Amino acid sequence: MKATLVCSGGLDSVSLAHILAADHALSRIVSFDYGQRHRKELDFARAVSARLAVPFHLIDMRPVGAALTGSALTDAIDVPDGHYAEETMRVTVVPNRNAIMLTIAFGIAAAAGDDAVAAAVHGGDHFIYPDCRPGFTDAFAAMQRAALDGYADVALHVPFVRKSKADIVAEGARAGTPFAETWSCYKGSVIHCGRCGTCVERREAFDLAGVADPTAYADPDYWRAAITARGVV
Template sequence: MKTALVCSGGLDSVSLAHVLAAQGRLARIVSFDYGQRHRKELDFARDCAARLAVPFHLVDLSGLGAALSGSALTDDVAVPDGHYAEETMRVTVVPNRNAIMLSVAFGIAAAQGDDAVAAAVHGGDHFIYPDCRPGFTDAFAAMQRAALEGYAEIALEVPFVHATKADIVTAGAAAGTPFARTWSCYKGGDRHCGRCGTCVERREAFHLAGVADPTDYADPDYWRAALAAHAGGA
């Protein structure tokens, strides 16, 4: 089965790329410039495609960021520090982002003769992002069956949709993912900040998985305080 992967260059999607490649199913990597505040992640996605010797498709949706305003990922809005599951992280929602990206990826997959489109949405995202939830992925798969009926049969693969971030680290490690060659931090500095929600979640995931974290964090110990604060407020 030939599978096109929507890949941001982050830990989740690069891990899934290596899992699919190990299974001999990775056909291509599709990434998006949607006008995000920093594009470091795209360099890591391109690097992943080169490493795994598959085509890399960079789709230019850069004009979209101005229209999808109000998110800390597209506007001049401060990225909050702290645990990923905090209500404050809702400021990182980009409305309908996954629906938009997956629609384009399905079009590319149909044109290229692929059998599936994969995305690395996972259970830890359900609290904040509606387009990472099983209800969305099930409905989207049904919509695409109708959209391509009679032209192509393309499955939506979301193997991590019920998994934790630690589960992804475990799966990625088993597939030989070079975690140091992934990017998670929303702040886009020279190093992972160690303080934003996605850095805290990343550091916690390695800890829970029992896998050494090779990431260079500007504040490598903040995650413990963030988790303690979250637990105290739960």
């Protein structure tokens, strides 16, 4: 398999980059600027492509992103604190984001002769994000087979779609992922805030996986209160 990887610069997609590279299956990395409130995650995506010596494609989706209003990731809406499974985290949905990005990535992969598009969507995202669920990825893969019929045969590779964030940390650690060189926080400060849903999920995943978390957090202990409030512990 030679895969085009959709990479945000976050823990999940950077881990998948290293896992694919270890299997000699990583062909190129594609990232998207959709007008997100902070773009530092894109620096981490660019860095992993350099580290793994594969081409990097940055797609300017800002005009499209400007029309996808109503999300705390793109608009002047406060990012809520708390566990990722809280209803309040729905404000971080960017409508159809994965469907749009994957469509572009499939075009790039087909043009480049790659036989797969890889994405790091995972089970922990199912509650909030409809375009991270198996129903979506199965339907999208079928749609792309029809879209490229007779031109290219490109599969959708989503190895984490039924796995947890802790599973990703464990697998990423085995592949030598430098977790400090990933960015998750939705607030985009100098260091991870430790309080937003993705910071809480990140910190919890390291704990569950039994892997040391190298991340610096502004509030390193908040995650325990957040998961306790959800009845996780």
